[in-house]
Amino acid sequence: MSELGEYLSSEVVVDYADGLISRREALRRLGLLGVGAAVAVPLLAACEAQRDTTTTPQTAPTPAVTGPAGPSPLPTEPITFPGPNGQLQGRWAAAATPKGSVLVVHENKGLTDHIASIAGRLAAAGWSALAIDLLSEEGGTATFADPAQATAALNAAPPPRFIADLKAGVDELLRRNPGHTVGAMGFCFGGGMVWSLLAAGEPRLRAAVPFYGPFPAGASVSGSPDAAVLGVYAQLDDRVNATRDAARDALSKAGLTFEIVTYPDVNHAFFNDTGQRYNAPAAAQAWAKLTDWFTQYLT
Numbered sequence: 001m002s003e004l005g006e007y008l009s010s011e012v013v014v015d016y017a018d019g020l021i022s023r024r025e026a027l028r029r030l031g032l033l034g035v036g037a038a039v040a041v042p043l044l045a046a047c048e049a050q051r052d053t054t055t056t057p058q059t060a061p062t063p064a065v066t067g068p069a070g071p072s073p074l075p076t077e078p079i080t081f082p083g084p085n086g087q088l089q090g091r092w093a094a095a096a097t098p099k100g101s102v103l104v105v106h107e108n109k110g111l112t113d114h115i116a117s118i119a120g121r122l123a124a125a126g127w128s129a130l131a132i133d134l135l136s137e138e139g140g141t142a143t144f145a146d147p148a149q150a151t152a153a154l155n156a157a158p159p160p161r162f163i164a165d166l167k168a169g170v171d172e173l174l175r176r177n178p179g180h181t182v183g184a185m186g187f188c189f190g191g192g193m194v195w196s197l198l199a200a201g202e203p204r205l206r207a208a209v210p211f212y213g214p215f216p217a218g219a220s221v222s223g224s225p226d227a228a229v230l231g232v233y234a235q236l237d238d239r240v241n242a243t244r245d246a247a248r249d250a251l252s253k254a255g256l257t258f259e260i261v262t263y264p265d266v267n268h269a270f271f272n273d274t275g276q277r278y279n280a281p282a283a284a285q286a287w288a289k290l291t292d293w294f295t296q297y298l299t
Helices: 003-017 023-032 037-053 113-125 147-156 161-176 188-199 244-253 280-297
Strands: 078-083 085-095 101-105 128-133 182-187 205-211 226-234 260-263
Touching: 003 037, 003 113, 003 147, 003 188, 023 037, 023 147, 078 128, 078 161, 078 205, 085 161, 085 226, 101 147, 101 161, 101 260, 113 280, 128 161, 161 182, 161 188, 182 188, 182 280, 188 205, 205 280, 226 244, 226 280, 260 280
Parallel strands: 101 128, 101 182, 182 205, 205 226, 226 260
Antiparallel strands: 078 085, 085 128
8 A cells, every 4th residue: 555545544544543433434435445344344443442441532622613713715716727637626815915825735535615715714814825626637626526535536646646736736826926935735635745745846835834744754855945844733643743753854854944833632633624623722823823934934
C-alpha cells in the first residue's frame, strides 16, 4: 500500500476507534480503499480490544459551538483553469484589496462547501483564495454522491498528479492576482499535500500552513527556500503527530522560517466546523494565528 493509502486507511481506523463511524461503515470504507477483510477485520478488532481496556478514552472536550472561525465568507465562484492534463476545477474568492493570494487544499472528501467557505473567509480577511479540486480529472468532487467514494478516487490517483495540479493552482493565482505573493494551506489530506508541495520544490511559495497533515517520509523541503511555514497540530492527534518531529527537522535542515504550533486538548480536524471533532475556541485561535502569519509573509 502506498504512503497515501496507509494514511487514508488509518483515518478510517481512527474514526472507528473514536466511535465516529460504525464497524460496518469502517469495513465498507476500508474496502473502497482496497483493504480486504483479512486485514480490515483484525485492525478493527484491535481497536475494539483497546477500547475495552481503556478506562479513560482520549477524546477532546466538547465546547459550546460558537460558529465557524473567521469572518463571514465572501461568495466563491466555480472556475476552471489550465492544468497539466486538461482543465482543473476550483472555487475562487477575490478580496476587495488583496494583500496576497492563497491556495486552499481540501481534506480527503474533496472540495466541499466547507473548504470553499475557507477560501471565502480568507477573501473577507484580505487574501484572494483559490480552493482547488484535486478530483478534477475524475469530473470533480460534485460527481461523487458518496464522500467515501471521493476518498477512494483520491487514493487511486497517482500522487505526482496532485503536485502538478497544485503547481497549476499557483500559476492561476499569480495570473489572477499579479504583483502579489502566494501561499498555500490545507487540512488533513490537504495538509499532507501542502507538505508534499514544499517537498517537491515550489520556490514561488512565500507562506504555507499545513493543518495536521502527515509529513512525507524522508522528505526535504530545501526546494522551497522562501516559504515561511506554520505547522498546525492537535495534541490528541497521535497518528499525525508521529511525523511532527520529522517536519521540524526538515524545516530546520532547510533553513526555512517556521513555527510549529500544537493546540492542547483537541483532536484531528478540530478546525472543521462541519465535523464531529470541531473545537470552536481552538479554531478561533488557529484562525488568528494563520492570519497573523499571512499578514507577515504574504504581500
